[in-house]
Amino acid sequence: MVRLVFLGKLADLAGAGAMDINGTETLKWESLLAMLAPDLAQTLQGDKVRVALNGEVLPDKTALVAAPGSEVAFFPPVSGG
Amino acid sequence: MKDVRLLDMPFDPAAAIDHFAADKGDAGGVASFVGKVRPTGGVEALELSHYAPLTLPGMEALADEALVRFDLMGLLIVHRSGLLYPGDPIVLVAAASRHRRDAISAVDFTMDHLKSDAWFWKREKRSDGWHWIEPREADYADIQRWQ
Numbered sequence: 357m358v359r360l361v362f363l364g365k366l367a368d369l370a371g372a373g374a375m376d377i378n379g380t381e382t383l384k385w386e387s388l389l390a391m392l393a394p395d396l397a398q399t400l401q402g403d404k405v406r407v408a409l410n411g412e413v414l415p416d417k418t419a420l421v422a423a424p425g426s427e428v429a430f431f432p433p434v435s436g437g
Numbered sequence: 438m439k440d441v442r443l444l445d446m447p448f449d450p451a452a453a454i455d456h457f458a459a460d461k462g463d464a465g466g467v468a469s470f471v472g473k474v475r476p477t478g479g480v481e482a483l484e485l486s487h488y489a490p491l492t493l494p495g496m497e498a499l500a501d502e503a504l505v506r507f508d509l510m511g512l513l514i515v516h517r518s519g520l521l522y523p524g525d526p527i528v529l530v531a532a533a534s535r536h537r538r539d540a541i542s543a544v545d546f547t548m549d550h551l552k553s554d555a556w557f558w559k560r561e562k563r564s565d566g567w568h569w570i571e572p573r574e575a576d577y578a579d580i581q582r583w584q
Binding site: 361363364365368408410411413427429431432433434435436437 | 472485486488490527528548554555556558570571
């Protein structure tokens with residue numbers, strides 16, 4: 357299983373703040389996108405969306421390799437303060 | 438030296454500043470900024486979400502950067518998460534230093550980074566529902582000043 361976490365407006369688009377992808381496969385970027393709704397997958401590919409694997413932000417999200425048990429988080433532009 | 442907090446409950450900025458300043462007797466000055474939910478403009482509520490693996494560690498790293506960059510005797514960052522209402526404090530940054538410039542600049546630097554380079558996502562509830570807030574161009578321009 358790989359857990360996906362969606363922050364901010366991405367949670368609205370995904371329909372939930374988190375979802376689990378069951379299975380024992382290691383997921384790469386393209387195979388992960390193929391499992392998601394097309395509009396969500398398209399948004400996640402945009403330049404403004406950043407991705408973290410197990411709490412580490414990836415310099416290149418397309419190089420994602422998510423082993424079973426890992427957590428992949430998707431971030432839209434941040435806004436604090 | 439640094440005190441960094443992520444709170445999911447309301448806090449009292451004045452009490453936090455007093456407490457911060459109390460053991461900084463050698464400091465020549467304390468500068469602070471408090472950001473609040475605007476009481477005007479039709480915002481009924483504001484919600485801040487965060488991502489636990491990154492948000493507090495990121496705030497700690499920002500505090501460390503400010504401590505390297507400015508000559509400080511202490512730095513306090515308090516940031517809310519969760520549901521807030523008009524008038525509620527969202528963020529407090531306070532810095533103590535021997536001379537005013539370092540304290541004032543450290544607060545300015547830290548606020549600019551919290552606005553558009555910290556792991557928070559903000560949405561506002563207006564009469565027509567919830568709206569996600571993205572940084573304004575001015576927020577990105579503000580952070581460029583420090584590079």
